Amino acid sequence: MFMSKAAITRLSILQKAFDLIYMKGYQACSIDDILATTELTKGAFFYHFKTKDQMGLAMVNEVMYPGMKKALINPLIAAQDPVEALYHMMEHVLLHAPFFQVQYGCPAVNLIEEMAPLHASFHQALLQLILQWQEAIRTCVKQGVASGKINQDVNPDGVAAFIIAGYSGIRNMGKLVGVSCYHTFLKELKMYLKTLS
Amino acid sequence: MFMSKAAITRLSILQKAFDLIYMKGYQACSIDDILATTELTKGAFFYHFKTKDQMGLAMVNEVMYPGMKKALINPLIAAQDPVEALYHMMEHVLLHAPFFQVQYGCPAVNLIEEMAPLHASFHQALLQLILQWQEAIRTCVKQGVASGKINQDVNPDGVAAFIIAGYSGIRNMGKLVGVSCYHTFLKELKMYLKTLS
DNA sequence: TTGTAAACATACCAACTAGTATGTTTTCTA
DNA sequence: TAGAAAACATACTAGTTGGTATGTTTACAA
Numbered sequence: 308m309f310m311s312k313a314a315i316t317r318l319s320i321l322q323k324a325f326d327l328i329y330m331k332g333y334q335a336c337s338i339d340d341i342l343a344t345t346e347l348t349k350g351a352f353f354y355h356f357k358t359k360d361q362m363g364l365a366m367v368n369e370v371m372y373p374g375m376k377k378a379l380i381n382p383l384i385a386a387q388d389p390v391e392a393l394y395h396m397m398e399h400v401l402l403h404a405p406f407f408q409v410q411y412g413c414p415a416v417n418l419i420e421e422m423a424p425l426h427a428s429f430h431q432a433l434l435q436l437i438l439q440w441q442e443a444i445r446t447c448v449k450q451g452v453a454s455g456k457i458n459q460d461v462n463p464d465g466v467a468a469f470i471i472a473g474y475s476g477i478r479n480m481g482k483l484v485g486v487s488c489y490h491t492f493l494k495e496l497k498m499y500l501k502t503l504s
Numbered sequence: 505m506f507m508s509k510a511a512i513t514r515l516s517i518l519q520k521a522f523d524l525i526y527m528k529g530y531q532a533c534s535i536d537d538i539l540a541t542t543e544l545t546k547g548a549f550f551y552h553f554k555t556k557d558q559m560g561l562a563m564v565n566e567v568m569y570p571g572m573k574k575a576l577i578n579p580l581i582a583a584q585d586p587v588e589a590l591y592h593m594m595e596h597v598l599l600h601a602p603f604f605q606v607q608y609g610c611p612a613v614n615l616i617e618e619m620a621p622l623h624a625s626f627h628q629a630l631l632q633l634i635l636q637w638q639e640a641i642r643t644c645v646k647q648g649v650a651s652g653k654i655n656q657d658v659n660p661d662g663v664a665a666f667i668i669a670g671y672s673g674i675r676n677m678g679k680l681v682g683v684s685c686y687h688t689f690l691k692e693l694k695m696y697l698k699t700l701s
Numbered sequence: 702t703t704g705t706a707a708a709c710a711t712a713c714c715a716a717c718t719a720g721t722a723t724g725t726t727t728t729c730t731a
Numbered sequence: 732t733a734g735a736a737a738a739c740a741t742a743c744t745a746g747t748t749g750g751t752a753t754g755t756t757t758a759c760a761a
Contacts (some may be wrong), residue, residue, distance in 0.1 A: 420617040423679040465692030476673030482620040495662030
């Protein structure tokens with residue numbers, strides 16, 4: 308896949324922005340901060356992006372969305388055992404995602420927390436992210452019900468809400484307590500998932 | 505309880521700060537923003553607080569901590585039925601806490617998300633908050649186990665992590681989806697709590 | 702090779718930030 | 732009631748912010 312030099316520049320800005328925003332927050336991360344980690348200047352930044360917010364939205368759509376799809380959605384598609392797939396998705400993203408650091412939580416959860424109430428455009432973009440994941444979990448549970456591996460009276464919407472909330476929440480708690488709560492959470496998640504079948 | 509005029513001024517700054525920080529975030533909320541909602545000026549602010557951060561910490565300890573203790577901890581102390589107490593605590597804080605607005609989530613969760621990774625002093629103060637709640641939930645579950653109302657093989661640490669994570673997470677999700685997910689979450693929480701007994 | 706538009710760099714600006722220096726008023730005690 | 736300290740108000744600063752105006756370089760087609 309060919310990328311022009313300009314396209315590489317643009318993507319590198321988005322990547323560096325993603326790294327910094329992950330650790331500092333969106334509003335606390337200035338354009339100068341981002342540019343300081345690159346070899347670029349403001350001319351380059353504002354050539355590729357009209358405003359900081361437009362860059363932020365591009366970051367959501369072009370960096371965060373592909374990342375979350377790979378880690379959170381693809382493992383659920385066409386899963387043999389839905390219960391096991393749900394657990395392993397969670398365990399993998401919590402314990403084995405190499406980029407994530409426990410003190411900084413999850414980039415997507417962070418951005419939702421900070422920007423969803425403030426900017427309608429961020430709200431919209433991040434809502435799509437969550438709805439995609441929600442749908443993937445729901446479908447996964449429904450397939451489990453259809454194949455008889457999950458109890459009939461289980462509510463797929465409820466399970467999806469529980470899992471998404473659990474993930475977002477334990478990312479929050481991890482910022483204070485550290486990784487130990489991840490393990491505690493995963494144990495309890497396994498117990499919970501067992502009650503579904 | 506008598507309060508000097510100065511004490512009232514100080515507390516009103518903390519209250520207004522709490523309101524604004526709840527809606528805008530800590531770093532995005534400037535001292536001028538806070539003072540604009542009062543009849544005060546910078547002289548008053550920096551007479552009562554050495555820095556913005558010291559004001560923020562006072563807000564955590566003197567406004568947020570009492571609030572969360574009243575809503576999240578007291579209802580669990582000496583609860584007759586622990587399972588019912590846990591559910592009602594959650595239902596009440598999610599649906600009936602008058603100050604909270606779904607699009608802004610929970611003030612404590614917001615501040616943890618934003619400040620825990622950045623400031624050690626905030627991290628410390630907010631950690632105390634969460635540890636208190638965690639301990640209250642754990643004690644509540646243990647009492648349930650002791651009284652035979654909760655199954656012996658239930659892990660109090662796991663339940664506490666699950667509930668705290670669930671709460672923080674659904675507050676996050678509510679910012680995107682709205683109150684509907686609160687109801688879905690509460691239904692599933694009821695199912696989960698039922699499996700404990 | 703040459704022209705030209707794309708892809709940047711440099712130098713700026715007005716608005717805002719936390720914080721300070723120095724006043725003035727209020728409160729309360731002696 | 733006088734005075735002094737507490738409780739504020741006013742005016743300012745240096746640094747940072749997103750964004751702009753204008754220049755220079757690079758890539759690429761003719």
